[in-house]
Amino acid sequence: xxxxxxxxxxxxxxxxxxxxxxxxxxxxxxxxxxxxxxxxxxxxxxxxxxxxxxxxxxxxxxxxxxxxxxxxxxxxxxxxxxxxxxxxxxxxxxxxxxxxxxxxxxxxxxxxxxxxxxxxxxxxxxxxxxxxxxxxxxxxxxxxxxxxxxxxxxxxxxxxxxxxxxxxxxxxxxxxxxxxxxxxxxxxxxxxxxxxxxxxxxxxxxxxxxxxxxxxxxxxxxxxxxxxxxxxxxxxxxxxxxxxxxxxxxxxxxxxxxxxxxxxxxxxxxxxxxxxxxxxxxxxxxxxxxxxxxxxxxxxxxxxxxxxxxxxxxxxxxxxxxxxxxxxxxxxxxxxxxxxxxxxxxxxxxx
Amino acid sequence: xxxxxxxxxxxxxxxxxxxxxxxxxxxxxxxxxxxxxxxxxxxxxxxxxxxxxxxxxxxxxxxxxxxxxxxxxxxxxxxxxxxxxxxxxxxxxxxxxxxxxxxxxxxxxxxxxxxxxxxxxxxxxxxxxxxxxxxxxxxxxxxxxxxxxxxxxxxxxxxxxxxxxxxxxxxxxxxxxxxxxxxxxxxxxxxxxxxxxxxxxxxxxxxxxxxxxxxxxxxxxxxxxxxxxxxxxxxxxxxxxxxxxxxxxxxxxxxxxxxxxxxxxxxxxxxxxxxxxxxxxxxxxxxxxxxxxxxxxxxxxxxxxxxxxxxxxxxxxxxxxxxxxxxxxxxxxxxxxxxxxxxxxxxxxxxxxxxxxxxxxxxxxxxxxxxxxxxxxxxxxxxxxxxxxxxxxxxxxxxxxxxxxxxxxxxxxxxxxxxxxxxxxxxxxxxxxxxxxxxxxxxxxxxxxxxxxxxxxxxxxxxxxxxxxxxxxxxxxxxxxxxxxxxxxxxxxxxxxxxxxxxxxxxxxxxxxxxxx
Numbered sequence: 001x002x003x004x005x006x007x008x009x010x011x012x013x014x015x016x017x018x019x020x021x022x023x024x025x026x027x028x029x030x031x032x033x034x035x036x037x038x039x040x041x042x043x044x045x046x047x048x049x050x051x052x053x054x055x056x057x058x059x060x061x062x063x064x065x066x067x068x069x070x071x072x073x074x075x076x077x078x079x080x081x082x083x084x085x086x087x088x089x090x091x092x093x094x095x096x097x098x099x100x101x102x103x104x105x106x107x108x109x110x111x112x113x114x115x116x117x118x119x120x121x122x123x124x125x126x127x128x129x130x131x132x133x134x135x136x137x138x139x140x141x142x143x144x145x146x147x148x149x150x151x152x153x154x155x156x157x158x159x160x161x162x163x164x165x166x167x168x169x170x171x172x173x174x175x176x177x178x179x180x181x182x183x184x185x186x187x188x189x190x191x192x193x194x195x196x197x198x199x200x201x202x203x204x205x206x207x208x209x210x211x212x213x214x215x216x217x218x219x220x221x222x223x224x225x226x227x228x229x230x231x232x233x234x235x236x237x238x239x240x241x242x243x244x245x246x247x248x249x250x251x252x253x254x255x256x257x258x259x260x261x262x263x264x265x266x267x268x269x270x271x272x273x274x275x276x277x278x279x280x281x282x283x284x285x286x287x288x289x290x291x292x293x294x295x296x297x298x299x300x301x302x303x304x305x306x307x308x309x310x311x312x313x314x315x316x317x318x319x320x321x322x323x324x325x326x327x328x329x330x331x332x333x334x335x336x337x338x339x340x341x342x343x344x345x346x347x348x349x350x351x
Numbered sequence: 352x353x354x355x356x357x358x359x360x361x362x363x364x365x366x367x368x369x370x371x372x373x374x375x376x377x378x379x380x381x382x383x384x385x386x387x388x389x390x391x392x393x394x395x396x397x398x399x400x401x402x403x404x405x406x407x408x409x410x411x412x413x414x415x416x417x418x419x420x421x422x423x424x425x426x427x428x429x430x431x432x433x434x435x436x437x438x439x440x441x442x443x444x445x446x447x448x449x450x451x452x453x454x455x456x457x458x459x460x461x462x463x464x465x466x467x468x469x470x471x472x473x474x475x476x477x478x479x480x481x482x483x484x485x486x487x488x489x490x491x492x493x494x495x496x497x498x499x500x501x502x503x504x505x506x507x508x509x510x511x512x513x514x515x516x517x518x519x520x521x522x523x524x525x526x527x528x529x530x531x532x533x534x535x536x537x538x539x540x541x542x543x544x545x546x547x548x549x550x551x552x553x554x555x556x557x558x559x560x561x562x563x564x565x566x567x568x569x570x571x572x573x574x575x576x577x578x579x580x581x582x583x584x585x586x587x588x589x590x591x592x593x594x595x596x597x598x599x600x601x602x603x604x605x606x607x608x609x610x611x612x613x614x615x616x617x618x619x620x621x622x623x624x625x626x627x628x629x630x631x632x633x634x635x636x637x638x639x640x641x642x643x644x645x646x647x648x649x650x651x652x653x654x655x656x657x658x659x660x661x662x663x664x665x666x667x668x669x670x671x672x673x674x675x676x677x678x679x680x681x682x683x684x685x686x687x688x689x690x691x692x693x694x695x696x697x698x699x700x701x702x703x704x705x706x707x708x709x710x711x712x713x714x715x716x717x718x719x720x721x722x723x724x725x726x727x728x729x730x731x732x733x734x735x736x737x738x739x740x741x742x743x744x745x746x747x748x749x750x751x752x753x754x755x756x757x758x759x760x761x762x763x764x765x766x767x768x769x770x771x772x773x774x775x776x777x778x779x780x781x782x783x784x785x786x787x788x789x790x791x792x793x794x795x796x797x798x799x800x801x802x803x804x805x806x807x808x809x810x811x812x813x814x815x816x817x818x819x820x821x822x823x824x825x826x827x828x829x830x831x832x833x834x835x836x837x838x839x840x841x842x843x844x845x846x847x848x849x850x851x852x853x854x855x856x857x858x859x860x861x862x863x864x865x866x867x868x
Contacts, residue, residue: 036755045787047491083408083560149591156599157621164599165592167402167585169562262592272561272588275751276407 008301012294019290020072020283024065027279027286068283077284082273087280091269091288093170095251098258098265100174101181101188102250109189110196110243114236117200121235122227124205132197140194148187148260155183165262172264184261188254192246199239207231237308244300248293382612382670384619384840388627388850393863398581399847402593402602405561405586411544412558414533415485415492421530422584422606423558425857426566427468428533428549431459431478431512432524436853438685438773440524444473444534444550454519454809461510465573467536468554475506480537482514490540494531496787497776519807521814525773530855552577552859561586578849578863590614590723594842597624603844603864609633610840611723612670618842625845629852631674631682632839634768635728637716637832638791643762645714650707652830656693657700658739659732664834668727672840676833678826680777683836684853687774689819691826700739713742717764719753724837725765732765732834759790766790770836771854774818778802782825791830798824 035051052058071078077087120132139147156164166172166180207213208231216226251266258267266285273281403422410420414428433443445459465473482504485492500520505513516523526532534550535543547555552574553566567581585602587593594614596602598621610618610626619626639646639655646652661675674683681688704710718729726747733743748757757764772780779802780786784794798821805817825831843850846865851858 046488050491080408152595152599156595160599163601164595165587165601167400167563167587167596167601169559169586171559171562259589260592260595262587262589262596268588272408276409278408 004305005302008298012298015294016287016290020069020287021065023283023286023290024068025061027282028061068280072284072287077287078280080278080281082276082278082281087284090170091266091281091284094264094266094269095288097170097172097177097263098251098267100177101184101263101265104181105185105188105192105250106247108185109192110247112189113193113196114200114239114243116193117197117239118204118227118232118235120197120201121204121208122223129201133201136194136197138194139190140198142191143256144187144191144254145256145260147190148183148257151183151187152260165260166264167262170264177263180261180263184254184257184263187257188250192250195246196239196243199242200235203235203238204231207235233307237304240300240304241297244296245293248289248296251289251292251296382616382672384615384626384628384672386628388843389625389845389848389865391848391865393578393848394866395578396580397578397864398583399579399604399862399864400583400585400602401604401606402585402587402596402608403606404588404590404593404608408561410560412547412555413490413540413544414535415481415490415494415531416544417491417493419531420558420560420564420584422857423547423555423564423566424530424533425551425855426553426582426859427547427551427555428535429465429551430530430532430534431461431527433856434525434528434771434773434854436684438687438771438854440528440773444478448524450521450523450809452809454521454523454807455516457514457516457523458507459512459514459524461512462573463510465550466571467550468548468569469536471536472509473534473550474509474537475512477537478512478534479504479506480539481532481534484535484540485531487540492531494526494529497526497529497780519809520775521806521809522773522775525775528773529776553582556581572860574860577860579859582859594618597842597844600844603847604850605842608842609723609837610842612672612727612840614723615840615842623845624842627841627843627850628672629839629841631684631770631836632853633673633722633724633837634680634682634770634833635676635724635835635837636680636766636768636790637728637732637834638759638764638766639830639832640759640762641791641793641830645712645762646830648707649828650703651709651712652828654700654703654707654739655736655741656826656832657696657703658736658741659834660695660735661834663735664728664731668724668731669835669837673835673837676835678829678833679822680781680825680831680833681774681822682770685774687815687818689822691823693826697735697739700736700741704740710740711742712740713744714763715746715761716743717746717748717753717757717761719748719750719757721750721753722767725767728834729765759792769855771856775802775806778818778821781831782821782829793828793830795824795828798828 035048035057056064068078075088077091079085080087080090083090116132120129123129152164155161162183163180166177168176208227210231213226213231216230217223221230255267255271257263258265259271262268266288269281270285272278273285401422406418406420410418412420412423412427414424429444431443431445432440432448435441444461444465446462448457448459450457459478461473461475461478467473482498482501484490485494486498486501488495500516500518501514502517503515505515507513514523520526536548539546539548545558547558550573552569552572554569556565556567558564563586564584565581566584568577568579570576585596587596590608593605593608594610597605597618600623609632615626618624639652641647646655656678661677665671665673665675677691677693679688679691704712716729716733718725720726726745729745733745736743743763758766768781780788782789782793782798783802784796784799801817801821801824805814805821808814808817841850841852848863848865849858849861851861
C-alpha cells in the first residue's frame with residue numbers, strides 16, 4: 001500500500017517535470033515577439049533591441065530553462081515581463097479567485113451529478129431517466145460559452161438579478177466577487193455535470209445487475225436500501241477518475257467562461273498572458289494546472305484504494321506470480337466503466 | 352473541451368438573432384444608428400462609469416509612454432495646444448504662439464494662473480521638462496521621432512516657452528497636439544505613471560494598471576468645473592464581455608470600442624442603450640507592400656486601384672456608416688483635405704494587367720479579428736477586384752500576432768489607424784520614405800521633397816497647396832489604399848448626454864448623465 005502510494009507520488013513528480021519541460025519549450029515556440037508585444041505597434045527598432053536585452057531574451061534557451069527550473073522548485077517563478085511584479089503572487093491570487101467559482105461548482109456539481117446519475121439508473125427507462133439523460137446530453141453538447149451567454153442574457157440583462165461581468169478587475173474583494181461568481185459557477189456545473197451523470201448512470205445500472213444486488217433484492221431488502229447501501233458505494237468507484245478530471249479542469253481555470261464574465265481568475269490571467277506574451281506567467285500557470293491535475297488524480301486513486309480492497313492487494317499478488325483477478329488490474333480505476341458480468345439476462349450491460 | 356464554432360461569430364449571431372426575432376423581421380434590415388449622441392441638461396453630481404480595454408498590465412499614466420492608459424490622459428492632463436474638429440491647431444494651455452521668419456524658432460504664451468492638482472503653478476519650466484522627458488531615449492516615447500527636430504528649449508519667463516528647431520517647420524505646433532504631449536510637472540517623470548498629477552478637468556483618485564480607477568472633478572479647473580462629479584474607469588478586455596456590461600447597465604459608455612454591425616444592431620435595439628457615431632474615426636487601409644515582388648510595379652498598383660469601387664466597400668462592409676476613401680488618406684473633415692478625382696474602371700484595370708502580363712494575377716489578402724471590420728472589408732475588396740480578373744484569397748490569421756507577423760511583412764493585408772493626426776504628421780509618419788510607420792514601404796522622392804518644402808513654407812496658402820499636391824501624388828502613385836473611412840460605433844447608455852469625441856479628443860467637460868442612478 002505504502003509502496004503503491006510512493007510510486008504514484010514519484011509518477012506525479014516525473015509528470016510535473018515533463019510538463020515543465022514541454023511547457024517551457026512550447027512557450028518558446030509561440031509566434032510573436034515579446035518585446036514587440038510589450039512596446040506596442042509604435043516601438044522603434046532601438047527600443048526593441050534594448051527591451052530584448054533587458055528581458056534576457058538574448059541568452060541561450062537552455063540557460064534560461066535551467067534558471068527557470070531552479071527558481072520554480074523554490075516557488076519563485078520570476079517576475080512578470082509585463083507588470084514587473086512577482087509572478088507567483090499574481091498567479092496565486094488569480095487561483096484564489098478561481099477557487100471562489102470552482103469550489104462551489106465542484107461540491108454542488110459532483111454531488112448533484114452523482115445523485116442524478118443514481119436516480120436515473122434506479123428509474124431506468126422511465127420518465128425521470130429520460131428527462132435526466134436528455135438534459136445531460138444537452139448540457140454536454142452545448143458549448144460552455146453559449147450556456148454562459150444565455151445565462152447572462154436571461155439573468156443579467158433581461159432580469160437584472162446578477163452582474164453580467166466583474167468590472168473591478170484583479171483587485172476585486174471577496175464581497176464584490178461573490179455575487180458575480182454565481183453565473184460562472186452555474187455555467188461550469190452545467191458543462192461538467194453531464195459527463196459525471198452519464199458515467200454514474202451506467203455504473204449504477206451495472207451495479208444493480210450484479211448477483212449481490214439481485215440476491216439482496218430476493219432476500220427482501222427494500223429496493224431503496226439495495227440502491228444506496230449496496231450498489232451506490234461500489235458504483236461510485238469508476239466515476240471517481242472522471243470526476244477528478246473535471247475537478248482539475250475547473251481548478252485549472254476555465255478560460256472561456258472567465259473571459260465571458262471578465263472574471264479575474266486563472267483562466268483569464270492565462271488568456272491575458274498569452275496575448276501579451278507574458279511567458280513567465282504563462283509557464284507558472286501551466287505548472288500550477290499540471291500540479292492540480294496530478295493532485296486531483298492522486299486523490300481519486302487514493303480514494304479508490306480506500307474504497308476497494310482488491311486494488312490494495314492486487315500489487316502483492318501480482319508480484320507473487322498470480323494471474324490477475326477478475327477485479328481487474330490497477331489500471332482499472334482509469335477505465336470509465338467497470339467490467340461487471342450481467343446477472344440478469346434481461347438487462348444488457350451498458351457501456 | 353474545444354468547440355469548432357468560432358465564439359465571436361457565434362455570439363454575434365446569437366445576439367443578432369435575438370434582436371431580429373424581437374423585430375419580427377426576416378432578413379437583416381439595413382443598419383440604422385443615430386447620427387448624433389443625445390444632448391440636453393445633465394443632473395449635477397453624477398458619476399459616470401466607462402469600460403475600456405486595458406493596454407496591458409504594464410500600462411501607466413505617463414502620457415509620453417507607448418503604453419499609456421489612454422482614457423485617463425484627457426481627463427487629468429492638458430497639452431500646450433490641441434486639435435479642433437477640422438484638424439486645425441487651437442489653444443489649450445497656450446493662448447497664443449508665433450514663429451520667427453524662417454519657422455525655426457517657436458514661442459508659446461502659456462495661460463497664467465493655471466495650477467496642477469497638487470497646487471503647484473504651471474510654468475514654462477514644466478513644459479520644457481515635459482518635452483525633455485518625451486525626447487529622452489530611455490522613455491521610448493513614440494512621439495520622440497516626430498519631435499526629434501527640437502534642438503533646445505528655453506523657459507524665457509514663467510509663462511513663455513521657446514522651441515529652437517534644427518530644421519524649419521511651419522507646422523510645428525501641430526506636432527505638440529499628439530496625445531503623448533500632455534504636460535506633467537517638473538521632475539515628476541519617476542512617479543507620474545502612478546500619481547497622474549496634471550492640470551486637467553479631473554483629479555486622479557485611484558488607479559490600478561489593467562484594473563479599475565476613478566477620477567473626480569477638479570473644482571479649480573481653468574476652463575470651469577466639469578459637469579460630472581466623477582468618472583469610474585473599468586478594464587474589460589473581452590469585447591463581448593464589455594458589451595454585456597453595457598447591456599446589463601454596469602457601465603454607461605464603452606471607450607476604444609468600435610462595435611461590429613451585428614452588435615451595434617443589438618445595442619441600438621436594446622432598451623436603455625444606444626449607439627453614437629464618431630464620424631470617420633477609423634481610417635481603413637490596404638497596404639500593398641511596395642518592396643514586394645507583387646506590388647513593386649506602379650502599373651500593378653494602379654490596376655488594383657482602378658479595379659474597385661470604394662462606395663461599394665462602404666455599402667457592403669460598413670453598411671454605409673462612413674465615407675468612401677478613394678485612396679486619399681486625408682479624412683474629408685480635415686481643412687487640408689482636397690477632393691482628388693480617381694476613376695473606377697475594372698476594364699481599364701484588366702487592360703493594364705494584360706499589358707504587364709499578369710492577366711491571371713492571384714495572391715493572398717490577409718485579415719484578422721483584430722478589428723471587427725477587417726474581414727468584411729477584405730471580402731468586399733476581393734469580390735470587386737475579381738471583375739478585373741484579380742483573384743485574392745482571403746487569409747484570416749490570429750489577431751494577437753497580426754501586427755507583429757503580417758503587418759509590413761506580407762504583400763497585401765487590411766490595416767487601420769485612428770484619424771485625428773494633424774496633416775503634417777499624417778503624411779510624414781505613414782507615407783514618407785523610411786518612416787517606421789510607413790506600412791506600404793512606399794518611397795517617392797518627389798513626395799518627400801514636397802513635404803520638406805511644405806514644412807519650410809511659412810505662407811499658409813501655398814503650404815496648404817503643397818499638402819494637397821502630396822495627396823494627389825498618393826492617389827496617383829501610392830501603395831497604401833484607403834478604401835473607406837469608417838464611423839466608430841460607440842455603445843453608450845441612453846442616460847448619457849453631450850457625448851462628443853473626434854480624433855484623439857474627448858470632451859470631458861460637458862459630458863453628463865440625464866439622471867442619477
